[in-house]
Amino acid sequence: MSILGYLQNVGRALMVPVATLPAAAILMGVGYWIDPTGWGGSNALAAFFIQSGSAIIDNMGVLFAVGVAYGMSKDKDGAAALAGFVGFLVLTTLCSPAAVAMIQKIPADQVPAAFGKIKNQFVGIMVGIIAAELYNRFSAVELPKALSFFSGRRLVPILTSFVMIVVAFIMMYIWPVVFDGLVNFGEHIQKLGSVGAGVYAFFNRLLIPVGLHHALNSVFWFDVAGINDIPNFLGGAQSIEAGKAVVGITGRYQAGFFPIMMFGLPGAALAIYHCARPENKAKVLGIMMAGAFAAFFTGITEPLEFSFMFVAPVLYVLHAILTGISVFIAATMHWIAGFGFSAGLVDMVLSSRNPLATHWYMLIPQGLVFFVIYYLVFRFTITKFNLMTPGRELAVAGSEEDGEDVNVTGNKDQDVTGLARQYVAAIGGSDNLTGIDACITRLRLTVKDSAQVNEVLAKRLGATGVIRLNKTSVQIIVGFMAEKIANAMKTVGAVPASAPAAASASVAPAAGVKPQVVPQAATAATVAELLSPVTGEVVALEQVPDEAFASKAVGDGVAVKPTEKTVVSPAAGTIVKIFNTNHAFCLETEKGAEIVVHMGIDTVALNGQGFKRLVEEGAEVAAGQPVLEMDLDFLNTHARSMISPVVCSNIDDFGGLVIKAQGQVVAGETPLYEIKGK
Known part of the structure; x- marks a missing residue:
């Protein structure tokens, strides 16, 4: 580990x-x-x-x-x-x-x-x-x-x-x-x-994403460095008499969190709601209201923070900066309140008569100001930079509009045990899962190989985020049911890995096979045309030596066996993810298609050797722009296979694929396949 x-x-x-x-x-x-x-x-x-x-x-x-x-x-x-x-x-x-x-x-x-x-x-x-x-x-x-x-x-x-x-x-x-x-x-x-x-x-x-x-x-x-803020504050009179606490000072590492958790983050939630597309606002309202109430009443902020932490990290950095400013202001003005759990309404009420609480009521007007600041800063940043917060561009995960039920089996009233089985399947099945735990809103899991985690399926089940810390550590953000789901996952028995059927029925041709067209997609409008990301030979997805790709659990598409070192973007869009090992990247096109380019099979085990990234996450790229560079001699010697899948992971949102390529393809020039609308 x-x-x-x-x-x-x-x-x-x-x-x-x-x-x-x-x-x-x-x-x-x-x-x-x-x-x-x-x-x-x-x-x-x-x-x-x-x-x-x-x-x-x-x-x-x-x-x-x-x-x-x-x-x-x-x-x-x-x-x-x-x-x-x-x-x-x-x-x-x-x-x-x-x-x-x-x-x-x-x-x-x-x-x-x-x-x-x-x-x-x-x-x-x-x-x-x-x-x-x-x-x-x-x-x-x-x-x-x-x-x-x-x-x-x-x-x-x-x-x-x-x-x-x-x-x-x-x-x-x-x-x-x-x-x-x-x-x-x-x-x-x-x-x-x-x-x-x-x-x-x-x-x-800033440290919350990694716990x-x-x-x-x-x-x-x-009491590690002589500060001891929480015990001294809760001790109140006893701490004062013992000389451990100073009125107006003890609690300054806590007080400024109240305006953020009770008011600032609800302001951010309102901004996210107002910035959502009209057809998604009803769904976003429910998510944001629940998160805002939890933050205000109990001080639990993870449901809100994780709703924008990964889709718009710039907002999270702004949130961290504003939190620092709030704590600085409260400490400077000696507006002090403390908490035993978190900075919500319950703890504010309980601490209000503590002898160490000074001018605690001023945290409320400070909070109202931060509500406005958060709302204005978040709304301006979201609209100015077109950030993909919940309800914008892409439909809300788990909503009917995006065709993804929270429960992929179709039974919306499924019990926790059934949901736990599906999460085990999404993680790669019981064989891939070695440790299960939970922390408030997160499943903290130890796996044999984090590359086997099906992030698409996890989000269909209701997860708001999947964090791959390394090859064996994964966190899945599931909300307040985390502990119940984790406990149920420990008792569900053997569960195979997920292999849901893809939406389209297209088959990518190998060399010498004529392209096939999905009948229902033949006359539909083209959402995106993908170019080959690498020069080489086309391989049918079913022939990829990896069950997750071959079964189309990751998405639908084709594969290419590379013969040259440069990997380019197959379409114009945003690089939303480059894996730490640089062996794969995720591209979101202008029309919302999510493309996964995975160079080789089991190449994650090489820990980045043989790969060099040429752009960073968040970069806007043009079709054909270089993204990765490979050492093919090293990779052909050390990788299990260099057959490289190029799949659309959210193909269920579209009408299917029209395969265009066969035989030899050239990076950034040869059309690979078209994604059709419904």
């Missing part, structure tokens, strides 16, 4: 302990509402609620150890969580100030201050990762018969305790250095004041 994929797993696992924060927020929020001035000192019921919430906040380190160990274990077993708990107890006890003084034979007042902070979330994450790795490696070990009781899962907590002795010994020497480095980093950001808060918020949004924002959040929200 790549470093990015591993960090993805850590970020996903962090959601387990973070999910406990809403409970702390509610308990302490209710306590502060009951007794806003005495903070529990003059009301027993308020003290009851505040102390209940404190029990969670004060033990976040051990919660992180347990949660991460559980979340990263291969089968989510309780033994992994127990190992995390045992490991945290052993490590923090051995590295406590008293133990360090005794072991190192030094006076207690000479023990580095870092050991007084050993029970923090950073150490909890580290222990959780170690415990999970030990569980994944040793949970199936069988000991000799005399010790068989301690075999398997029972062995893991025992191993963890011994490993933590070694880790504790190492930590006695490196923890002070690590801690000082983290503190210096936090102090550097703190010295930037409000600007530092804005910079943090900007990168918080690494959780790692960044741990620095500013929890």
